[in-house]
Amino acid sequence: MTSEQADDTRLYEAEPQAEKDDVGVPLTEKTSEDNALEKKGYRLMELIGLGSYGKVRLAEFKHYRGGATETLACKIVNKNECPKEFVRKFFPRELDIIVTMDHANIIRVHSILLREPKIYIFMQHAQFGDMLEYIMKVGALPEGQAQVWFKQLIGGLIYCHERNIAHRDLKCENVLITANWNIKLTDFGFARRTKNPDGTDVLSETYCGSAAYAAPEVIRGQRYDPKNSDIWSTGIILYIMLNGSMPFSDGNIKKLLEDQENGRWEMRARVAAKTSQHVKTLLKKILEPVIPARISLRLIGEDEWLTDEMQEQLYKSWTKMIEANKKVDREGHHLDDVHRPVETCAKQKDAHDHSTGTKCSRRPSEEIALGKKGYVLGDKIGEGSYAEVCLAEFHKVDKIQVLACKIVDRSKCPKEFVKKFFPRELEIIKSLDHPNIVRIHSILERHQRIYIFMQYAENGNLLDHVKRTLGLSEPQSHVWFKQLVGGLLYLHQRDIAHRDLKCENILITGKWNIKIGDFGFSRRCTSESGKRCLSDTYCGSVAYGAPEVIRGEPYNPKMSDIWSLGVILYIMLNGSMPFDDTKVRKLLRDQEKRNWSFRSRVKDKLSHQVKTLVVRMLEPDLTKRSPLWQVANDVWLSSEMEKLLWANTPVLRPAAFAADVRQEHHPQQQQHPVTRLLHGHALANGAMEPRIDIQGVPCKPGVAVTAGAVQSNNPNIGVTGTAGGVEI
The missing domain is CATH 3.30.200.20 (Phosphorylase Kinase; domain 1)
Structure with a gap:
């Protein structure tokens, strides 16, 4: 079993790329392992996945010519910590297969390095996680989007089968989503060759994969054709894309097998009414329990539902639905008051x-x-x-x-x-x-x-989002920071201080607006007699704490909120922390001496106005720190600056229906993931004007453009990311 099989929850979250002169928080001290890899041009970063026999870390590869860098994922397997059978049989088979793969819809292996007893597999990084996480966040996909991704999935699988390779563990968790919103097959830990050296077919006996995706012949425990079982699994994936749920319950294996053999599944009622007959017919052909009657992979690729003509037809019908939704919005509904579909x-x-x-x-x-x-x-x-x-x-x-x-x-x-x-x-x-x-x-x-x-904040918290996107563009930071200041101004005007402002407590809704959450440390700033109250409770996280809070002296909680605002804006723009909180004494010295700077890769791109605003908020002298009313009226938050920022933002072409997978082979040509987000102008009510979303047509903010994430241990509301307190 590989690390991916042992841990179904993927952790594909990007971490800011460090530079030699950056002030970002260091991850670990350098080891001999790090030094050896850096000689090859590789730098390991944060841990993003963990399994029984391996771990996955974010990595960076610096090209020798031109100095360009490429973000990768690195799977690390320590052979001394793995069972002998895994080291002898399954892992060599996986390595033999993945090095031969070269297809636009299969995760590309960059290189494999051996440093006994560890093996480092550097591969393409899928910034937006896996399909299961995506569907769990946004619900079922529009039929048009399902058609685009299923067509890519079938293309990747045909490539494997033509080379006599069966995957044997196809499931939504093993279908990854790249920054260009294309899908990639991954995790070949159960894959095997389907031909013997003499050319005869190989039947499988090993029970592979997950029961929920397994074909009836696999569940029965009989010898099976692994290519045919792959086809069944693609049907389960297609059903999930369209319905947002599983066709069979795997709680009872005996009942699961009975339901499979008797064809006891159906499209969800609300989905069936909106789904074309073409895809329903295709699903029935794929989820056919009788093996000779099950459709072949070649015929799936040639099916009418996967033709360009059908894609255009689905695109037009989807556009009409979006236009109808826009009409509803123009009739006076506040975007945040429009309920998601039932x-x-x-x-x-x-x-x-x-x-x-x-x-x-x-x-x-x-x-x-x-x-x-x-x-x-x-x-x-x-x-x-x-x-x-x-x-x-x-x-x-x-x-x-x-x-x-x-x-x-x-x-x-x-x-x-x-x-x-x-x-x-x-x-x-x-x-x-x-x-x-x-x-x-x-x-x-x-x-x-x-x-x-x-x-419920469908799109998680700001920390997770920044970690995935490596920092926000200045226009997007402007939109969200203006909303954040508006929410905090509302609190302060009612004599309420939050006292725990941090990226983990800034949540992102399905309409891509931000919300302040978690008021566990909040308090009134005046007593019943109207006297101003100073705080002496140490609140919040050290990384966001103002110098007066760190010193442990009585403090004005509203002014400490301002400092935390500055830290949040710095993180949005830089993708890293301004101060290292691993040593509190050094942190306090750095705060008091203003020992921080903008990261070299962003400081020349940022406007003078935003840099000045951050400096005024991260002012250790309380008498010089900008009060909130000055922040709210700052020139950087003015409508004129907003128009200027967006005027300099390039307009992006539609992505998903174009399905241009050729870009994936040229990382340097890929668009930065943050530019794929739904950009919009901040309005008085905190909503956003429509722009272009990933589906390729103008629509209301609310068609979710999300990345995969893991469940949180943070008690904050609607958090779907890493546990609170995790540093960038």
């Missing part, structure tokens, strides 16, 4: 049910009580010291609203938390109503457990 949460729920997601702890009596109020709890998406966060649905008449639910069990919390901090948080969050602050839906109490239902 089936979306159910799609996410089904996808979770058949993944590695876990349920929040709950009692049957609680589920019944919540159900009477219209609430249904789903999978866990976050966990902290005193709380867990899960997906939830709120059912009302014919509508279903997707929410996040923070569950606090007071019987398991410290007395001080229950007596002081938690009541303060509840009192504050109930009073908030602003487009750029996470909206509370309701708060329910049952015995010792408190259920806080709130707006």
